[in-house]
Amino acid sequence: MTTRQSVSRECIFLLGAGASVDAGMPMVKPLTEQLKHRLANIPDVHGNLRPEFRQIFDLIEAHDPSVAGNYERWFEWIRLLLEVQREPFRRIVEIRLDRPLREAMAHLPLVVGGELARVLGSCQSDPGYLARLVDFIPDQGRLKVFSLNYDCCLEEACQSAGIGLTTGFDPMTKRWNPSLFRTEGHGINLYKLHGSLRWHGMRDESLPDEQFQPRLELMELHPEQRLPPHFEMRQEPELVLGPGNKLQADDPFLTLFYEFHHSIRHAHVCVIIGYSYADSHINAVLDDALDAGVSLLDVNPGSPSGRYLSERRYHHLRLRTKDALAEGHIQSELKRLRL
Numbered sequence: 001m002t003t004r005q006s007v008s009r010e011c012i013f014l015l016g017a018g019a020s021v022d023a024g025m026p027m028v029k030p031l032t033e034q035l036k037h038r039l040a041n042i043p044d045v046h047g048n049l050r051p052e053f054r055q056i057f058d059l060i061e062a063h064d065p066s067v068a069g070n071y072e073r074w075f076e077w078i079r080l081l082l083e084v085q086r087e088p089f090r091r092i093v094e095i096r097l098d099r100p101l102r103e104a105m106a107h108l109p110l111v112v113g114g115e116l117a118r119v120l121g122s123c124q125s126d127p128g129y130l131a132r133l134v135d136f137i138p139d140q141g142r143l144k145v146f147s148l149n150y151d152c153c154l155e156e157a158c159q160s161a162g163i164g165l166t167t168g169f170d171p172m173t174k175r176w177n178p179s180l181f182r183t184e185g186h187g188i189n190l191y192k193l194h195g196s197l198r199w200h201g202m203r204d205e206s207l208p209d210e211q212f213q214p215r216l217e218l219m220e221l222h223p224e225q226r227l228p229p230h231f232e233m234r235q236e237p238e239l240v241l242g243p244g245n246k247l248q249a250d251d252p253f254l255t256l257f258y259e260f261h262h263s264i265r266h267a268h269v270c271v272i273i274g275y276s277y278a279d280s281h282i283n284a285v286l287d288d289a290l291d292a293g294v295s296l297l298d299v300n301p302g303s304p305s306g307r308y309l310s311e312r313r314y315h316h317l318r319l320r321t322k323d324a325l326a327e328g329h330i331q332s333e334l335k336r337l338r339l
Contacts, residue, residue, distance in 0.1 A: 010267060010268035010269060010339075011136050011143070011267065011268070011269055011270075011271055011334070012143075012144045012145070012146065012263050012264060012267045012269075012270050012271070013133065013136070013143070013144070013145040013146065013270070013271045013272075013273065014145075014146045014147075014148075014260075014270055014271070014272045014273070014275060014282075015145065015146070015147040015148065015149060015154070015273050015274060015275070016148050016149070016272070016273065016274040016275030016276060017148070017149060017274055017275075017276070018273065018274020018275065018276070018300050018301075018321060019130070019147075019149065019153075019273040019274035019321045020125070020127065020149055020151050020153045020274070020321075021274065021320075021321070022129060022320055022321050022322035023125040023126055023127035023129070023130070023151075023153045023157075024123055024124055024125040024126055024127075025120065025123055025125060025149075025151050025153065026119075026120075026123065028069065028070050028071065028072070028276075029069040029070070031071060031116075031119060031120075032067075032068065032069060032070060032071040032074070033068075034119050035071050035112070035115060035116060035119060036054070036057055036068075036071075038115055038119070039053040039054040039056075039057055039112075039115075040053060040054040042111055042112065042115050043111070044104065044107040044111060045107050045110050045111060050104045050107065052100055052101050052103075052104035052105075053104060053107075053108060053112075055101060056078075056101055056104065056105055056108070057074060059097075059101070060074060060077045060078075061074075064077065071116070072241065072278070075109075075112070075241045078105060078108050078109060079109070081095060081097070081105060082105060082106065082109070085102065110236075111236070112241075113236050113237070113239045113241060114236035114237070116150075116239065116241075117150065117197050117236065117237045117239065120150060120151055120197060121197055123151075125151070125153055125156070127153035127154065127156050127157040128157055128160065128161070129157070129321070129322040129325050129326045130153055130154050130157040130158075130321075130325065131157040131158060131160070131161035131163060132325040132326055133145060133154070133188060133325070134161065134163050134188075135325075135328070135331065136271075136330075136331075137186055137187065137188065142183070142185075142186075142187050142188060142189050143187075143188045143189070144188075144189050144191065144259075144263050145188055145189065145190050145191070146191045146193055146256075146259075146260050146263075147190060147191065147192050147193065147194075148193055148194050148275065148279065148282065149192070149194070150192075150194065150195055150196055150197050150237070150239050151197060152196065152197055152198055154188075154190060155167070155190065155198075158188060163187060163188060164183075164185060164186060164187030164188070165187055165188045165189075165190055166180045166181065166183055166187070166188075166189055166190065167190050167191075167192060167196070167220060168180055168181055168189075168191070168252060168255075168256070169199075169219065169220035173228070174202075174219035174220055174221055174228055175217070175219055176218060176219075176220075176251060176252050178251075178252070178255050181259070191256045191259050191260060192256065193240075193253070193256050193257060193260060193282075194239065194240040195237065195238045195239040195240050195253075196220065196237065196238070196239075197237050197239075198220050198221055198222060198223075198237065199218055199219070199220055199237050199238040200218070200219060200220075200221055200236075200237055200238065201216030201217065201218055201219075201238060202216055202217050202218070202219045202227075202228070202232065203216055203217075203232045204217070218238055218252065240253065257281070260282075260285060261285050261288075264285060264286070264289045264294060265288070265289060265292055265294070267289075267294055268294065268295065268339060269294065269295040269296070269297060269334065269339040270286070270289060270294060270295070270296050270297070271297045271299060271330060271334075272286075272296055272297065272298045272299065273299045273300070273321050273324070274299070274300055274321055275298075275300070277305050277307060283307070290308070290311055290313055290314070293313070294313070295313040295314075295315065295337070295339050296308065296311075296313060296314045296315065297315050297316075297317060297330070297333060297334065297337070297339065298314065298315065298316045298317065299317045299319060299321065299324050299330060300316075300317075300318070300319075301318055301319060301320050302318070303316075303318075304316035315333070315337055315339075317329060317330065317333050
């Protein structure tokens with residue numbers, strides 16, 4: 001048994017936004033800037049342009065400048081302002097917003113995710129370096145990669161390199177089927193904890209009008225694929241927006257999060273690439289894993305994470321994702337640390 005095989009069998013990966021930057025995807029701040037400039041041209045749920053969307057952003061930014069660099073912070077403000085306008089909160093909380101702004105704000109949670117997806121979908125990407133995750137696939141079993149990203153850089157890299165990958169959606173029926181994660185054979189299991197640009201709600205138009213459909217069925221549709229017969233697609237993809245509570249109580253998100261929690265507790269090391277430690281539910285799992293004896297290898301070009309500086313099982317590799325993968329630095333670091 002080689003050192004690489006021994007290391008690979010005990011590794012799982014967690015990818016944040018920084019993992020896709022070298023592929024051409026934007027970090028949070030430039031993504032927020034693009035979204036901000038587009039707000040005035042986003043139609044509401046009725047198809048009408050609402051210049052109030054940009055006014056809402058500017059108003060919130062005037063009170064909390066941090067939203068200028070993090071669209072998720074802005075989403076959190078929107079949710080809060082909408083919540084306090086409901087009963088019983090509105091009885092004791094006064095919101096000094098003009099009526100047009102209040103009415104426009106109610107549309108934002110329903111449309112802004114679609115615009116975010118369009119910004120990401122318009123990016124030209126070259127994610128080939130992510131295919132080097134193949135180096136960590138064990139001879140027996142599959143590599144588990146957990147991603148917080150909406151983009152499809154890893155899927156595209158693996159497809160181009162001929163690496164088997166499953167996201168838990170059946171490529172034939174497009175439907176969620178978590179048993180695919182138990183597929184045998186050489187490849188990668190990708191768990192997209194916060195959704196994907198390829199996940200869309202579908203409605204079966206062949207059902208009689210009187211037959212109740214409690215919710216849209218989530219399916220994964222690749223750009224080159226056609227819709228299944230009789231299905232109508234909701235244009236906005238299924239994305240979990242934050243930075244508040246991103247832990248969802250329904251599938252596929254509940255199953256995906258359980259897999260993360262279970263897998264990291266049974267790993268020897270979790271390699272974290274490009275994660276900013278801004279999600280409390282992810283941090284809680286990492287904290288528990290450290291307490292259970294799991295080691296963390298944090299790969300990012302910035303400074304080490306302050307929350308773990310006192311942890312002896314936390315290690316930092318100050319490199320960009322592309323360099324760390326393409327030049328074998330992650331493997332070398334794992335061997336050096338005997339992880």
